[in-house]
Amino acid sequence: MQFAGIGIEAVVGSRALGRAEETVASLRQRWPGRDLPLTPGENQAAAAADLVVVATPWDGVLATVAPLEETLRGKVVVSMANALTRLGREMVPLLPPTGSITVAVARALPGSRVVGAFHHMPAGPWSDLDHPMDADVMVCSDDRAAQDEVVALVDRLPGLRGVATGGLGSALAIEALTPALLEVNRRYKTHAAIRLTGLPGGDS
């Protein structure tokens, strides 16, 4: 969605073409003035793109990517899912056996260039093209070139800065931080995101 907002052609994937069509239609309706380059498709069609973002709930990620392994081979595959659950009123992290969902994706797709990113995007601003976000996006990968590619892509999105955070091992900390952010947002009724200080080039 944010990609389409800056003119990048994007396929909106779904397990059912009809639902992807509905999603694209509702996005076009929401922003009638923008010629969003969005195409609806089943997940197989979405996986044919040059770069693929897996954006299902955490417990659907492996079922989504495993059948697409061949199509995704050699491609940059971005995982943004966070394993979490509700404990009473509070959101808490779950620890997958692999430590993170991103690593689970990398194991399921040994031929792909797996990158973790976008885990901390606050839901409202992430789907709003009218107000630029204000956040850093932590980008982790064991594939340095793929990581750099995603950092550069993030840098093109209004208000966002990509920050390389290290290898896939850092996905555990990144994903586990998300429920804490959700709690911040619940407590303060806001859309807080992450900004890192002290980086070369300034703090934004």
Ligand SMILES: NC(=O)c1ccc[n+]([C@@H]2O[C@H](COP(=O)([O-])OP(=O)(O)OC[C@H]3O[C@@H](n4cnc5c(N)ncnc54)[C@H](OP(=O)(O)O)[C@@H]3O)[C@@H](O)[C@H]2O)c1
């Ligand atoms: N929402 C955000 O702003 C945001 C920000 C940062 C990270 N994330 C992460 O991104 C992921 C997606 O978040 P979301 O809020 O977009 O989730 P969502 O709306 O609940 O799910 C996105 C899509 O995933 C598909 N899906 C649902 N359950 C599935 C399953 N069991 N197996 C395969 N596909 C399934 C559905 O599409 P079809 O039924 O059409 O296939 C659904 O429309 C999550 O893991 C979340 O932690 C979200």
